[in-house]
Amino acid sequence: MDFGNKLILAPMAGFTDHPMRHLAVRYGADIVVSEMISAKAMHFKDKKTATLARIYEGEGIFGAQIFGHEADIMANASRSLATGEYEYKISDTLPDFIDINMGCPVKKIVSNGEGSALLRSPELCGRIIRACADASPIPVTVKIRAGWDRDSVNCVEIAKIAEANGASAIAVHARTREQMYEPYADWKYIRDVKNAVSIPVIGNGDIFSGDDGIRMLEETECDSLMIGRGAIGNPFIFDELRHRIEGKSYTPPTVSEKTEVALEHIRMLCEEKGEEIGIREARKHICHYTKGLKTGAQARQRLNFATSYEEIYDILSHLAKENQ
Numbered sequence: 001m002d003f004g005n006k007l008i009l010a011p012m013a014g015f016t017d018h019p020m021r022h023l024a025v026r027y028g029a030d031i032v033v034s035e036m037i038s039a040k041a042m043h044f045k046d047k048k049t050a051t052l053a054r055i056y057e058g059e060g061i062f063g064a065q066i067f068g069h070e071a072d073i074m075a076n077a078s079r080s081l082a083t084g085e086y087e088y089k090i091s092d093t094l095p096d097f098i099d100i101n102m103g104c105p106v107k108k109i110v111s112n113g114e115g116s117a118l119l120r121s122p123e124l125c126g127r128i129i130r131a132c133a134d135a136s137p138i139p140v141t142v143k144i145r146a147g148w149d150r151d152s153v154n155c156v157e158i159a160k161i162a163e164a165n166g167a168s169a170i171a172v173h174a175r176t177r178e179q180m181y182e183p184y185a186d187w188k189y190i191r192d193v194k195n196a197v198s199i200p201v202i203g204n205g206d207i208f209s210g211d212d213g214i215r216m217l218e219e220t221e222c223d224s225l226m227i228g229r230g231a232i233g234n235p236f237i238f239d240e241l242r243h244r245i246e247g248k249s250y251t252p253p254t255v256s257e258k259t260e261v262a263l264e265h266i267r268m269l270c271e272e273k274g275e276e277i278g279i280r281e282a283r284k285h286i287c288h289y290t291k292g293l294k295t296g297a298q299a300r301q302r303l304n305f306a307t308s309y310e311e312i313y314d315i316l317s318h319l320a321k322e323n324q
Contacts, residue, residue, distance in 0.1 A: 001061075001096060001139050003169035003200040003224060006030040007238050010171075010204060010228035011065040011099065011143070013106075015284070018056045019268035023261065024231060028238030031061040036101055036109075039068035039077035042086065053081055055093040062093075063141065066132075067101040069113040069124070074100070075131035082136045097139040097168065100132060102158070105145065105177045116145050116177035119158060126161045133166025143171040143204075146189040149178035159193045159201070171202035171226050181229070190220040202226045209237070210244035217245070233288020235261065255293065259320040262289040263313060270309055279307060286312070293323050 009016060009024040011033035021032040034052050041049035053064045064081045068074045078098045080086035102125060104115030111117075118125050133140045142162045147153035159170050172193050174185035185205030194201040203222035207213050208230040216225060230237050236253050243250035253261070265285055270278030286303050290296040299319045306312045 001168065003031075003139075003141070003202065006061075006202075006224040007241055008171075008202060008224055008226040009033065009231055009238075010226045011035060011063075011101070012228055012232075013104070014281075015232060017269075018054070018059070018272060019265050020231075020235070020285070021059050021062075022056065022268065023235040023265060024238060025058060025060045027235040028242045029060065029227075029231075029235075031063060031096075032059055033063040033065050033099055034095075035065070036104065037064060037066050037077070037081070039066045039074045040070070042066075042077045042080060043073045045086075050086060053095065055095065057093075061096045063097045063099045064095040065099040065101050065143070067104060067109065067114050069118060069128075071124075071127045071131040074128050075135035078132040078140065079135040079137075082138045095138065097141055098132060098136050099141045099143055099171075100129060100167075101143055103143045103145045103171075103173050103177075105180050110177065116148065119144060119148050119154060119177070120152070122154065122157055122161055125158055126165045129162050129167055130165040139168035140166060141169045141171065141202075142167045143173070145173045145175055145177055146186070147176045149176050152176075153189065155189050156192050156196045159197045163197045163199050167199060169200040169202060169223075170197065171204050172222075173228075174203070174205040187216055187220050190216070190222050194221050194223075200224060204228065206230075207237075207241075210240040210250060213241045214244050233262070233285050233291065255320050255323040258289055259316045262286060262316060265289075266309060266312055275309060279309065279312070282312070286316075290316075290319060293319060295319065295322050 008031040009029045013036045037052045055062050066077045102118045109115035146155045172190045174187050174189045190203045200223040202224045203216045204226035207227050240250050266282040
């Protein structure tokens, strides 16, 4: 599988479910990745966890991302997801690759020695990557951060270990765990990794526009771009990036077009999860769809208390008219 020259939707827990992946692919994402899948939960045959690996029609190239800290359990999860041989049959389609999460900064993940906490144990990182690569019949990739904190930046070391142990590509979020998501990402770390390994390097961190993507490619010479927060409420960013990369002029969506896509996103959430859960989950997306619009702040206040699709439809329709 070729991981070069790709636009990738980053895995984000609580965000990159099917509706978001579907819209990202429509607007130009080449690759999408699941929400984080707990290898330990799969080991104990948790059906809800396994459903995170469900692949829907039209999702393009799909990666299933796993997290954990025990090499044998991570290997078993990799094999199960890659072959579809686990307790619950989720879908007829299998993932194109397995991604190992070594970058999540969230406290409940790192407190278990998982996610970015693994960066403090390079030897363990190597064992996990080797076990997964040996167990999986499909490519294995790794997503990391620059390091645990500014005094222990070791992304180059980890990248070399990943390459030596069978990883097919490595994604680098250009912040330490200590930084979480602030302040700015230091793309120097991506460039350092690119200069150190021969496998494809995927740049991640602070891509919010086409110009950001071009700058990252120029400054780091990374092989592909991974977009996370910049794609929330903005699936159009993939279309913008592709136009900029190909040197073509880009026409951003109108407010009406943004509103239509936001409503479609909410409809899909409600259809798949039921209206109550769908509306609740929609709120974190809608606030991004409405950023920068006149009277958007007032609309977001109302949207946060909306309890039905019809109510959201009325609010967004009114907002679109006000911004014509």
